[in-house]
Amino acid sequence: MKRFGIILSLLCLVWITGCTATKNDSQEKVIRIAEQYGIAYAPVQIMKDQGILEKNYPGIQVIWEQMSNTTAIREAMVSNKLDVGFMAIPPFLIGWDNGMDWKIATGLSSVPTGLVAKDEIQSLQDIENDDRIALPQPGSVQHILLAMACKKEFNDPKKMDNLLVTLSHPDGMTALLAGNEITAHFTSTPYREAELATTGYHEILTGEEAFGGDFSFIVGVTTKKLHDENPEVYKAFNQSVEEAILFINENPEEAAEILTKYYDLSKEDILKYLTAEDTEYSATVKGIKNFSDFMNETDYLKKSYTSIEEVVWENTDYAEY
């Protein structure tokens, strides 16, 4: 019993020191970044692995927080637990629409994304009320792309909103391939490729078709607090993202080698995804106006922006059509 008490108190001690370790000294500059995994986030892993931010701002303390999804990142940024998050444009706009003080700092990547369905479903027209579509969550870029396609096809963007099942990419793939109610899955690299490689499944809609052009799949967003209170850190962050993107574009082989440490994929596969024709790493933000106007028209947002400065920081590259 006494020994048990000692072990218990040691455990408590570990737990307490574990908590205080994340507190920071006020002297040192700190940046808290949400870390996510996936081919679309490759520059983030490169930035971390190569210590690019530390090089550009000597003495900075970078805290990488593990986050499982965009909603959690957004909530952490509301409660001032995070300075930087990477996400798609629609979830960013939802936060902006609801009064979050944040703007896009940089583009990051465009990767192939699409709706993979069982072979018996030839197009959106074949999706019936008994069918279920798996995607990461309502309000995600996958959901908005589906709504865009539904608007074009049926003039009803919300037609499929009650057929959605919220599943992470790996769970969604399991559910689709298990062959139960899930008959379609809106997903991205590398899950999309894995599903398409399975017999009996094909792609009925690509992200580009739904959107009607090219768009940034993931962008980097920072809080106003970081931008205003630590302009030097903010600048170093943007510069580091650009360098990481440059690194991947110039040394894809080396980047793929590094990424094998982070992803459960072979070097060859990673290289194939990094250099795929539809995959692009770029700091230019693309397609924001199109998303914003569509989401406003279809009531996913209450307002759209009138001037681009409301949603991107100065010096951020963006492209409009």
Next chain:
Amino acid sequence: MQNIKAIFLKPYSKYVWIGIMLIAWEAIAKLTPVSPLAFPSLEAVVAALINSILTGDILLQMLFSLGLIFVGLVIGVLLSFVMSALSVVSPVFESFVDTCVSIFHPLPGIALLPLIILWIGTGSKAILFIIVHSVLWPMILNMTAGFKSIPVVYKKIGQNYEFSNAKIIFKIYIPASMPYLIAGLKIGWARAWRASISAEMIFGASGGIGGIGWYIFNKRVFMDTAGIFAGLLVIIVVGMLVEDFIFSKIEDRTVKKWGLS
């Protein structure tokens, strides 16, 4: 002073406490610099609730969830009754049930999710499975504890009257362990709620419009914090109505009438 104390001893004291909490809530929302995204004011919550009732499906979604919970509870209660009754009759079966309880009781339904997706899929059946799983084991624990608490002499009296096993269970065991059964039912009801809400948040609109969990999840992903609280409010109100009008009625007609409590 005595008068104030008397207020909290009245049957309506619950509502006095709720009033105090609401005032504290509003004071925090209004007087402190909290973000309305994290802590919306009462007006915003009530406005979101009225809006959801008028323009949305919140009431239908509530009914959908309640329906699932009801079916899950009935299945859970029947199964646990059969298993507990059999373990009263047979010591061999009792050890089997004990083993099952110690294996499955600590397993949260949500932890089984990946398997449930593979085996059952993601529809209402999967949600029902999670509800039954979360109701069944605590129910069995309560029922068997209730049956074990009955003095042996009761059973012997039954045997003296040459009651069959079934008659002993229905005429002696169930009435005598009623307080445990009702407590088990209350736990089961609360567990069923938790299970269905968490499953709905993950599986989405499994039945066309989905349940109240799907409603809350949608409010979360679209950052409508007032809407989240509106959903919680509906759950609380339903919980209190069920407590006040169903469980207390059952207690009045059974344990209180029989003088067991």
